[in-house]
Amino acid sequence: MLLSWLTGLGAGMVFLHFMQKLLFPYFWHDFWYLLKVVRVGLWMEMFRLRGELVTVLDKFLKHAKRQPHKPFIIYDGDIYTYQDVDKRSSRVANVFLNYSTLKKGDTVALLMSNEPDFVHVWFGLAKLGCVVAFLNSNIRSNSLLHCIRSCELRALVVGADLLGAIEEILPSLPEDMTVWGMKDSVPRGVISLKEKLSIVSDAPVPRRHHVVSKLKSNCLYIFTSGTTGLPKAAVITQLQALRSSVGFWAFGCTADDIIYITLPLYHSSGSLLGIGGCIELGATCVLKKKFSASQFWNDCRKYNVTVFQYIGELCRYLCKQPKQEGEKNHQVRLAIGNGVRSDVWREFLDRFGDIKMCELYAATEGNICFMNHTGKTGSVGRTNFFYKLFFAFDLIKYDFQKDEPMRNEQGWCSSVKKGEPGLLIALVNAKNPFFGYTGNKKYTEKKLLYDVFKKGDVYFNTGDLMVQDHDFLYFWDRTGDTFRWKGENVATTEVADIIGMLDFIQETGVYGVAVPDYEGKAGMASIILKPNKSLDLQKVYDQVVTLLPGYACPRFLRIQEKMEKTGTFKLQKFRLVEEGFNPLKISDPLYFMDNLKKSYVPLTKELYDQVVLGEIKL
Known part of the structure; x- marks a missing residue:
């Protein structure tokens, strides 16, 4: 009797397992992921109830005490332990305490490349x-001035x-702002921070300051860049920084x-998600000043890298590198990032081995995030019922x-049907607030949609078009006055x-x-040229x-x-985008940026073919 009962139970379990695999193939992936989300929420609520508000900096300081000699940053072969970074950063703090009038709440900008001193x-x-305001190290002149003034x-x-x-x-800089340079010899009007660092103490700064x-x-x-105009400073709160920091753990x-971090630290991917x-x-980071496709895998082998951050372009560059022996000879098991195309995804795995691609979607200033914890090729994340319990979103x-x-x-x-592209919007509420931008409030207002489905509701406009297929989400395109390159x-x-x-x-x-x-x-x-004026390609x-x-x-x-133009006098770009840059389809004069001829x-037919075939790199 017992034997037949156990046999029946075993058969039932096998049947249920088979049905789960058939009807709910991602059940366990979702289950364990949701447990992690709940755990993070409970952890933050527990500390809030205790009156202990722990920040990313607090977590770093704890690691510096618990594991002072563990490598935190490896840069150009040099090792900076958690203790090293703690002491060096305390020197920075002491310089500003002793040689400036900075106080709690003041804003200071960083214009620095990827390096430990960042x-x-x-x-x-x-x-x-x-x-701290992170300035894009690529911008110059008016754009840089705009960011500084904002x-x-x-x-x-x-x-x-x-x-x-x-x-x-x-x-042209504001008179009440001081400029500090990380160099012994600095231009007139700049204070040498490097010089001051050599004469101050590395004693800890009292916690009351932070x-x-x-x-x-x-x-x-x-x-x-948001959707229009010059760069805008997105407000990042302690809460947003904490949420971003658990991304690696969740994957x-x-x-x-x-x-391995080769992405710029002035972006949220490199700083918030990465560092x-x-x-x-409490892990170790290999920091690279700039991504190099030719050095990438050598660095991974040299430093025993197990995880790297990517953007779609990075993976494509690696796939474009000449094939070599032993390309799968590495210890990388996870790649975390966003923007990789399905064809590049598949080619990357075929060529470089069994690496789990952990695609995600988020905006620096946004109030929503998707994580593809299942490894589904091409998808930015899951969109099932359980997910919507945490993030209320829609495709309209x-x-x-x-x-x-x-x-x-x-x-x-109105919402789109499954399989149709729609604008991704996310409900703004107390659980998922939108903090917007500093400075002119109109920039923040432009990112919000009001009275979307009912009177009084407010949604964050991501500016991204997505397609939902069953319970997965796929990036389709960007809208508005922004594109990605x-x-x-x-x-x-x-x-x-x-x-x-x-x-x-x-007009342009x-x-x-x-x-x-x-x-x-x-x-x-x-x-469009002015009347009776000729085009000067060199000046452009x-x-x-x-x-x-x-x-x-x-x-x-x-x-x-x-x-x-549209009815609101905006350039009608839809047709122009569709026509592309093919000189055989466009009768207007076309020109190509030739960096060799400066x-x-x-843009001739021959030049067009070379660009399309990849013989000329853009």
């Missing part, structure tokens, strides 16, 4: 309770290799992992001609303003066009390379006699 200065200022800075710290960029604009009374207080400003990383993630784990119909969400006769938006968001209005400064140009419209085998879209500028080239970051420079120019040159 972290030292960041943490040193955080120990004083300062809000944050009410008390001080600016500049890396040794970027002092030239600041020297150009020193006379203790926080609420997790929704500001700790960082990270610049993003299964541990304290024993060695994590913050290593702190959450979008008018591509008018470049705005569709609304019915009653003024409400070389892993960076390009604000079209900023590029248009720079080109429009030329005296022979009457900028948009992105798809190029085969490239992630994102390459910039194209549609130009000099203008964009001087005043724009390299990734924002338009790769193509299109000369038009007139531009189609000018724009006519």
Whole structure:
């Protein structure tokens, strides 16, 4: 009797397992992931009830005490332990305590490349309770000035290799702001931080300087192009920093992992997810000044890397490298990032071995995040019922001609059907707030949609079009006046303003066009010349390379006699984007950015073929 009962029970268990695999193949993936989400929530609530508000900095300081001699950062072969970073950052804090008037709550900007001192200065200022603004190290001139002026800075710290960029604009900087340089010999008007670091103590700074009374207080400003205009400073609170720091842990990383970071630290991916993630784990980070496709796998082998961060372009660059022996000879088990295309994803795994791709979706200033914890190729994450318990989001119909969400006769938006592209929006509420940008409130307002499904509701507009297929979400395209190129968001209005400064140009419209085998879209500028004025290709080239970051420079120019406009006088880009840059389909004069000739040159059929076939690199 017992034997038959056990046999029946075993058969039932096998049947249930089979049905679960057939009908709910991702059940256990979802179950364990949701447990982690709940655990993080309970952990934060527990500390809140105790009156202990723990920040990312607090977690770092605990690691510095518990494991002082464990490597925290490895950079160019040099090892910086948790204790080393703690002491160096305390020196930074003591410099500003002794030689400046900085106080808790003041804002200080960092203009630095990827290097250990980026972290030292960041943490040193955080120990004083300062809000730290990360400046994009690629921007120059007016864009750099705009960022500096937008944050009410008390001080600016500049890396040794970027002092030239600041020297150009020193006379235009605010008078009440001090500039510090990480070099012994600095330009006139700049204070040498490096010199002061050699004469101050590395004694710990009292915790009262950085203790926080609420997790929704500001700790960082990270610049993003958003959807229009010049870069905007997204407000990053202690709460957002904490949430970002658990990303690695949620994907299964541990304290024993060695994590390779080649992404810029001025972006949230490199700083919040990367450095913050290593702190959450108590792990070791291999920091690279700049990504190098040719050195990537050698570095992974040299430092026994087990996890690396990526953007889609990074994976594509690696796949474009010449094949070599032993490409699967490494210890990498996880890759965490966003933006990799399905075809590149598959090619990457076929070529470099059994690496779990952990794709995610998030916006620096956003209130929503998706994580593809299942490894489903091409997806940015799960969208099942359980997920919506934590993040209320929707995909709504979008008018591509008018470049705005569709609304019915009653003024409400409507959701798309599964398989149709829709604008991703996320409900703004107390659980998932939107903190917006510092400075002009209109920038924050522009990212919000009101009265979407009912009177009084508020949603964050991600500006991204997504497609939902069953319980997975896939990135489709960007909307508005932004496109993505070389892993960076390009604000079209900023590029248009720079080109429009030329005296022979009457009007400029900028948009992105798809190029085969490239992630994102390459910039194209549609130009109308002033009457009786001729096009000076050399001046256009000099203008964009001087005043724009390299990734924002338009790769193509299109000369038009007139531009189609929307009812609100915006450039009608839909048709232009569809037409691309093919000279056989476009009768308007087309030009290509030739960096060898340092000018724009006519885009011929031969040149077009070379770009499409990948013989010319963009």
